[in-house]
Amino acid sequence: MNYKNILFDISDGIATLTLNRPDKLNSFTAEMHGEVRLALEQVAADRSARVLVLTGAGRGFCAGQDLGDRAVAPGGAPVDLGESVEKYYAPLVLSLRALPMPVICAVNGVAAGAGANIALACDIVIAARSASFNEVFCKLGLIPDTGGTYFLPRLIGSARATGLAMLGDRLSAERAEQWGLIWKCVDDAALAGEVAALARHFATAPTLGLARAKQALQASGLNTLEQQLALEAGMMRELGYTEDYREGVSAFMEKRSPAFKGK
Template identity: 65%
Template sequence: MFETIKLDVADGVARLTLNRPDRLNSFTVAMHAEVARAIDRIDDDHNVRTLVLTGAGRGFCAGQDLGDRAVAPGGEPVDLGESVELYYAPLIRRLTRLRMPVIAAVNGVAAGAGANIALACDIVIAARSAKFIQSFANIGLIPDSGGTWILPRLVGQARALGLALTGEPLSAEKAQEWGLIWRCVDDEALDAEVAGLATRFAKGPTRGLARTKSLIRSSWLHSLDAELDLERDVMRELGFSHDYQEGVAAFTAKRPPNFTGR
């Protein structure tokens, strides 16, 4: 079904693996198309309640494959804005708006757009050997794929500018210390850590998790008064949900809840 990615679905968890390890899982037009198809499939399958995004081999993703003919230098100038508009921006929008938690399992280097694709996920867990590199400055570009938006919001302007202007690698440990990612774990513990969290989300109150994700991500656009009104509306909606009723019943009965995502 796919040539540049792998998609595995089991027990409510979809695992999407970027699978060009010989090129550090860098993106081509073909990979973008396959990732888009995979996310469509995940979004349409209501048995899927969480998504894990990772890379094959020794890296998460090195960003754009500069050898791909769609962006290769030489000859006629290439419209990189078109590449962003057609491929990278839609991917970031899909990940941030997906109706379920999205976990990035960063198993190695995440560079350029690869770093910002990881940071667009809801939870980022990185192996201790992983590095985050805003490598755009090295080729005269800006941090795309949401980089100029998300970096200052996660780490502040001074650190965002340092990362973006120097292109210096940031270790996973420092990324956790700065609040750029959720957690840094030993390399050998990455798979188990991600699997445990993915299972937790897949068995959790998916609708409530999705609304939490949506409100936090959109809160930058709202005043406190507007956000309070949104919280009222969403609490009203969720108060009628099966999962809320089940959560209260389980709490009262002192038993584990059986959430269905409804």
Template identity: 75%
Template sequence: MNYENIKFQIEHGIATLTLNRPDKLNSFTQAMHLEVRSALAAVQADPTVRVLLLTGAGRGFCAGQDLSDRAVEPGAEGVDLGHSVETYYAPLVMTLRSLPMPVICAVNGVAAGAGANLALACDIVIAAKSASFVEVFCKLGLIPDTGGTWHLPRLVGHARAMGMAMLGEKIPAELAEQWGLIWKAVADTALMDDAMAMAEHFAVAPTKGLAFTKRAIQASYANTLPEQLKLEGEMMRELGYSHDYREGVTAFIEKRTPHFMGE
């Protein structure tokens, strides 16, 4: 499809998806949701894609929902926000988490509301030092959706999750790194170079093993230790027969760089 609200390309195993409404801090409209959904479907359908890099255009990553896209007029009936979550935001989070490849998020500026939680749904988050994360929902009488109530306590613990969710204070990128909310805060000028270098690393990495790692860590939140150990055994059994494991061992023995196929 022709994209008006995002930029999307696939090159050398790297899919790059850029939210592209910079004049609105890349806030989501229904049209942008549909374009993102289309791009992610293309990622899922293309066997050459080994990593997804998500970022934003301009001075912000994503300001969450564009409130003018579902404005509530004074005296008018309310808006069914549950429908919005169920139709757009929840499927978006689940798609990102289920992609059989690493998903990198390069946060280039403010990540607010659903934009913050969209970033946290990715596997590895790198942020410019000038970037920040803010759970603005409490200022509108709402809850942190887009997986916020699930990811926040798991990333930063109960106390900090409650503070972020109920106070709506801006968390600078360097503090977010200290808290474990994100992987790393880097100089603004280095953000995209560092993010692309990571994407290039993953584009030639053993993708199947990374996908299984992603699934295993996600499963650990619900599993008991015996259940997790069983899952690890099942995954290791399958990975032991993979091309990349054989190639990795052979390359190690032969003292050369492995040539992984992602399978």
């Protein structure tokens, strides 16, 4: 498919989705949402894909919603922002969370508004040192949507989440790493290499096991300890019968590198 707002490729087990509106800091329009949705559906359906890398083109990762796509003129008719969240942003977050593989977000620049929270919806976030995260919603009289009110307190605690949500201050990538908001902050020149190495690792990893780990971690916030232990038992039962588990044990015993198939 010929995409106009994104770049998309699957090669050697690695799916790469690049938001590609650099002149607009990769802010979202309805058309770009549609393209991202189709790309994620292809990732989910392609059995060769074992990891997704999500990043942005140019000097920014994503500035959130392109306000020009639904401009609100003074005195004009109001816009139903709830419909926008329900139709576009909520399905995007849920799709990223549901992908049965690791999702790496490479934050190459500013991640603001919905862009910041799309990054937080990914499994592992690696940011360039010059990158930043900004929950700018309060400056427009809004709340952090796209899962922001869900992810922030779980990742960094109530006090810091409240400060970011109510003040809208810019959070540097270094501080984001220190707070535990993201996995790692690296020098700008090292970002591409760091992400590529991690993607290659996941492309040869036991994908089903990683997918179940992702599901179990997501479920833990709602489960009791007893429920979580039962979930773990069921997943371990399933994974214990896989080729990858047998390969992992054999490789360990034979002191060699495993050749996982991801199934």
